[in-house]
Amino acid sequence: MTDVKKTVAVIGNPASNKGRGAAIGERVFKSLSESGMRHGFDVIDLTGDSFENSLSAARAHSDLYDYLVVIGGDGMIALGANAVCGTGKPLGIVAVGSGNDFARGLHLPVNRIRTAVEGIVGAIVCGTHIDVDMGHVRSLNMEPVVQGGSGELVLTEAGNPVEGFVDRYYAGMLNCGLDASINDRANKSHLPGGSVRYAAAVLVELTHMKRYGYHIKAVLADGSVDERDIISPLVTVANARYIGGGIEVSPYSLLSDGMLDLIWIDHMPSVAECAAAVSDAYNGKLLSNRVFGWERVREIEITRADDGDEPPVLMADGEYVGRVPVSVSAAGMSLRMLVPPAVAGWHKRRTQEHVTAAIMRDGRDPITGRFVEA
Ligand SMILES: Nc1ncnc2c1ncn2[C@@H]1O[C@H](COP(=O)(O)OP(=O)(O)OP(=O)(O)O)[C@@H](O)[C@H]1O
Structure with missing residues (x-):
């Protein structure tokens, strides 16, 4: 490290895990502070x-x-990403939630507090980080x-809905249909x-799928525009x-391709197709299943179609966001993540060629996303 003393700000979630979150926060703070004394950095709690x-504290005290x-x-x-996205300040994560899906995808430790803290200290000392894409969702209209x-x-003191614009980054997925209802049910379980909560929620929600009405206008990877209605139980960006x-x-x-992946249910699936999809989802082959549509997009507008049911409240990274109409874009390489050298190396090795090989294995055209007929 350089001679200028650096500062690490820590933000925990004291309310999580029936109060255990507060104790975990204290443990991480203590452990990072001890490392800071050895390696010459300060730690503050925000x-x-x-x-x-x-x-607000993370933004105001940046x-x-x-x-x-x-x-x-x-x-x-999501909180950390929205605080530092686009600033170049690195974000470290100690993943101790119930899902931890972003950390899993990054090959960072999950529910291993000591290993996670050691990784963060290693990244600070060695100066290793990776830059990753974020999704950026914004309202097209003022909405409740x-x-x-x-x-x-959110209500005013007089009980009237507060109106505003959504403008937030997300690390994982924007869930616009059945996937949001599953997330909602799992959160309340x-x-x-x-993972048990989520799997149980999938099984319940699959039994009463709705036909939500979306109108999409997407700019695809090659710059062409795909505009149409999608009447479907599920749309995910x-x-x-x-x-x-x-x-x-x-x-x-791929977190470094400056793109988002639009995934939707292409037709109302039969019981057999649902069963196959659940099994495919746990072995990395969900998109080999013809129930699903897939397209790689740079940006997309999602509005309400004339047909179909009203889409539910959208969710991103397990949090409620707001309703359509929204525009969603890829904020390429906008979040700098603190990762230890081994994880930085893993990311260098997961390239577009690996992803393209998986797309071809699943029988899809990498550009159009459609299945290639034999
Ligand atoms: N300081 C805080 N006080 C109270 N609640 C908070 C605080 N910070 C975050 N939250 C709430 O905690 C929830 C998110 O918690 P977190 O992401 O840590 O856990 P999780 O939901 O178990 O994780 P995962 O999304 O991986 O399943 C959100 O509903 C958020 O609003």
Whole structure:
């Protein structure tokens, strides 16, 4: 490290895990502070009493720190990403949530606090980081604002809905249909373990799928525009690969390609097709299944189609976002992540060629996304 003393800001989630989150936060703070004494950096705590307050503190005090470390699940990573995206300040993560899908996709330790802290210290000392893409979702109209944790409307003192524009980055996926309902059900479940909750929610939600009406206008990888209605139970705009504690919904996602992956259910699936899709989702072959459409997009507008049901409240990284109409774009290489040298090396090795090989294996055309007929 250089002679100028650096500062690491830490943000935990004291409310998580029935209060265990506070103890985990203290443990990480203590451990990082001890390393700081050895390696010459300071540690400060910017944890607030809510998601919004922690995010505001991270933004308002950005001049006080050189690195931000968040402790928790995908929601906390979204908090960190929205605080430092586009600033060049590296984000470290101690993944101790219920899903931890972004950390999993990055090959970072999951639910291993000591290893995660050692990795962060190693990255600071060695100066290793990787730059990754983010999804960026913005409202096209002023809409009622929803609470991130519950999806309930935010009300004025007089009880009227507060209106505003969504403008946020997401690391994992923007869930616009059945996938948002699954996420919602899993969040409210009392079953033990994030992946068990998610799998149970998948099975329930598959039994009453709706035909949501979306109109999409997407700019594809080659610059061409795809505009049409999609009447479907599921539309997802993925930046990263996993959701629900390890379900690989977007196996072709590459965090350094400046693209997002649009995935949707192409036709109402039969029971047999649903069963095949569930099994494919756990072995990385979901998109070999003809129930799903896939397209690689640079940006996309999602509005309400004349036909179909009203899409639910959208979710991103397990948090409620707001309703369509929205525009979504890839913010290429906009988030700098603190990763130890071994993880930085793994990312260099996962290239476009690997992804293209998986697309061809699944029988799709890498440009159009359509299945290539034999
Ligand atoms: N300081 C805080 N006080 C209270 N609640 C918070 C605070 N920070 C975040 N939250 C809430 O915690 C939830 C997200 O927690 P987190 O991402 O750590 O865990 P998780 O949901 O178990 O993880 P995963 O998304 O990986 O399943 C959100 O609903 C968020 O609004």
